[in-house]
Amino acid sequence: xxxxxxxxxxxxxxxxxxxxxxxxxxxxxxxxxxxxxxxxxxxxxxxxxxxxxxxxxxxxxxxxxxxxxxxxxxxxxxxxxxxxxxxxxxxxxxxxxxxxxxxxxxxxxxxxxxxxxxxxxxxxxxxxxxxxxxxxxxxxxxxxxxxxxxxxxxxxxxxxxxxxxx
Numbered sequence: 001x002x003x004x005x006x007x008x009x010x011x012x013x014x015x016x017x018x019x020x021x022x023x024x025x026x027x028x029x030x031x032x033x034x035x036x037x038x039x040x041x042x043x044x045x046x047x048x049x050x051x052x053x054x055x056x057x058x059x060x061x062x063x064x065x066x067x068x069x070x071x072x073x074x075x076x077x078x079x080x081x082x083x084x085x086x087x088x089x090x091x092x093x094x095x096x097x098x099x100x101x102x103x104x105x106x107x108x109x110x111x112x113x114x115x116x117x118x119x120x121x122x123x124x125x126x127x128x129x130x131x132x133x134x135x136x137x138x139x140x141x142x143x144x145x146x147x148x149x150x151x152x153x154x155x156x157x158x159x160x161x162x163x164x165x166x
């Protein structure tokens with residue numbers, strides 16, 4: 001009986017640890033952390049992201065621009081005062097293995113109509129392989145800034161810009 005209980009507890013703890021390490025957390029200032037489910041990056045909200053595979057072929061991923069995720073979760077970029085506030089803002093994206101990349105909000109805004117930075121959850125019409133997913137940060141044209149097995153995306157402000165005075 002004790003042996004069965006020990007195995008049950010070990011399995012339960014292992015599944016909790018695996019679930020925690022495989023989920024993606026979004027951190028926005030002044031808000032509680034939010035989990036981003038891979039399926040929220042698919043369906044009508046998702047789009048195809050075509051990436052040159054370096055061998056003359058193209059790999060098609062499916063996901064959502066990072067800027068769209070941030071705006072949906074409270075990042076305001078609609079007017080000059082909002083842009084002044086976000087001018088010193090950065091996004092820190094960290095993978096499960098500790099690999100970390102950084103983007104400025106201005107960099108994402110500059111490519112609003114032609115996004116380069118995505119959160120993706122599918123590759124070639126199927127869920128990402130375990131070593132890449134369940135969510136991957138994909139940066140079109142910059143492989144070194146793409147992160148497999150994304151664990152956390154965090155918006156940070158490096159300074160506090162005052163509103164514009166007219």
